Ligand SMILES: Nc1ncnc2c1ncn2[C@@H]1O[C@H](COP(=O)(O)OP(=O)(O)OP(=O)(O)O)[C@@H](O)[C@H]1O
């Protein structure tokens with residue numbers, strides 16, 4: 001594989017959910033534009049962070065890339081076994097063969113683990129479905145994986161309800177990693193974990209990344225974690241990427257007004273440093289966006305042009321993308 | 333800890349065990365004592381699986397088989413001065429219903445625990461309101477929309493008829509928060525309420541909880557693993573490890589002058605906004621299984637200060653007062669002071 005070729009190229013990805021009227025004759029009255037014109041490249045072995053307001057479309061972006069949801073539009077070029085395929089249009093039977101290559105680690109470990117299966121069955125299930133191991137070999141790989149994520153062999157025979165939230169999250173990670181996929185979308189994978197276990201899981205994810213050359217899309221709310229693990233970060237607002245840059249650059253010098261607001265809301269672990277964050281206005285509603293820039297009702301730098309004309313994502317420096325009319329004029 | 337009338341909740345020597353089919357006894361919560369002051373916020377922190385949620389569930393008597401509260405008192409002091417021992421209440425009593433329904437409300441760690449997948453969001457919140465407030469259906473609907481807006485659900489009125497699966501993870505969590513607030517409780521138990529939220533919404537929800545505390549004098553038992561949230565919210569902090577409290581003090585002492593080796597290690601593993609990309613320090617090993625709780629100090633196999641013959645023998649160390657209001661369960665606490 002040539003390193004300069006992206007593992008994943010997402011172009012103009014859209015996912016709209018129809019909204020229906022109340023009553024017997026349900027008419028479509030509009031769309032929730034959960035993902036709207038999202039484009040980015042992902043290099044093999046890279047970690048891209050995806051951050052943004054709750055409901056801005058991060059999970060939907062991830063699920064659409066993995067084709068858990070059918071896209072409304074756009075291309076999802078994915079490199080597997082030496083060739084590039086468009087996941088957006090690939091027929092179902094080909095998609096099935098690619099599934100082991102891409103895995104998701106979920107946000108909500110409670111609803112993603114089947115309560116009627118033991119942890120061992122859950123972790124081993126992908127191997128069974130894809131007929132990649134059985135019997136003693138299956139057991140061995142499950143136990144190895146459990147140990148890798150910090151669970152114990154005896155946990156294999158227990159059911160999810162007997163586990164704490166963090167333990168369930170570990171089981172979810174074990175399940176996603178057991179197929180040795182090339183692309184992993186980790187959706188809030190470490191959010192439910194306390195800092196020490198979180199540190200272990202992050203270290204583990206980094207080790208596995210090196211070992212198997214894994215590529216991650218890392219969706220998270222905790223910006224200190226994102227800063228630690230990600231090479232680049234994409235900030236989303238109301239279904240669109242509003243800023244994309246190398247991690248260090250983004251944290252040092254955020255350009256988009258929403259990114260600035262987001263970074264200012266990070267609480268300090270020092271009780272004497274009080275949060276002074278104040279982002280007013282209503283959370284963006286992807287089913288009912290204002291004309292122009294979606295952030296305009298809350299933006300402290302708003303001008304007339306922002307209320308009329310929708311900005312687009314522009315490359316302002318090599319590798320640095322911003323979706324704002326006035327980014328050059330805002331003081332850093 | 334002294335028993336004062338300003339405590340809304342006093343949990344004494346709570347023990348909640350799970351009994352497995354193989355006859356094992358899992359001591360998920362093993363002798364926990366703490367109190368929540370009126371209008372105060374007590375944060376409970378600790379590693380995954382240490383018993384934070386089980387403690388919270390115990391306070392509301394939500395522990396189900398094979399779990400059981402085997403010992404302890406859970407004293408709730410109402411505003412009219414009555415003291416209720418929740419641990420003693422009959423499962424089907426009106427009093428327990430009253431406790432769960434109005435006096436104490438809970439924000440669950442997993443929003444889907446509290447939400448039904450087959451009912452609309454609006455119906456579920458209205459039901460909670462109708463149960464606790466003397467209003468009619470259309471008033472309840474208005475109140476519901478009002479709180480949904482307050483917790484930052486955009487287009488709240490239009491979203492009332494949607495189902496939980498049509499909401500994002502963070503939106504579901506905000507619905508659960510809205511339902512808990514609808515009851516205007518005296519004590520709010522919040523189990524990881526902001527874990528699923530981005531930092532701006534987190535700031536907003538933390539503000540709502542603080543407002544509730546200021547307006548209604550609500551006390552809060554705040555369970556989280558986010559030490560930054562603790563720093564911003566809590567008055568006091570209890571640190572749990574393997575079903576026990578190992579350190580308890582005011583927020584400043586715990587975060588700035590931690591004395592238990594476990595608390596110190598926890599603080600060290602924070603990724604920190606300023607650090608680069610080096611490996612994160614984490615605590616060696618993992619929390620032992622409840623089936624093999626170590627002798628002596630339960631933390632000793634992972635503790636950098638453990639001394640054999642001292643830390644690995646006998647029963648678990650009990651909480652000792654090391655300064656005013658600062659309690660630590662470590663037998664070497666005096667010697668490792670300077671480290
Ligand atoms: N199945 C669905 N039907 C209708 N709307 C949906 C569906 N799934 C998601 N949405 C809507 O799409 C938008 C984006 O949701 P998504 O779950 O992607 O957000 P998110 O960025 O992952 O948020 P969070 O940080 O809270 O998890 C939300 O407005 C949500 O209500």
Ligand SMILES: Nc1ncnc2c1ncn2[C@@H]1O[C@H](COP(=O)(O)OP(=O)(O)OP(=O)(O)O)[C@@H](O)[C@H]1O
Nearest residue numbers: 162163164165166350360380381382383384385386
């Ligand atoms: N129904 C059950 N049966 C057996 N063991 C259980 C049951 N529920 C919880 N436990 C055990 O009790 C212990 C404490 O769990 P609890 O959910 O309180 O942890 P927690 O501190 O809330 O962790 P997290 O931060 O991951 O949410 C865990 O070891 C768990 O495995």
Ligand code: SF4
Nearest residue numbers: 629632635643662663
């Ligand atoms: S009692 Fe010993 S093992 Fe336990 S925390 Fe203190 S020094 Fe460490």
Ligand SMILES: [Mg+2]
Nearest residue numbers: 058059500501
């Ligand atoms: Mg999500």
Ligand SMILES: [Mg+2]
Nearest residue numbers: 165384385441
């Ligand atoms: Mg918990």
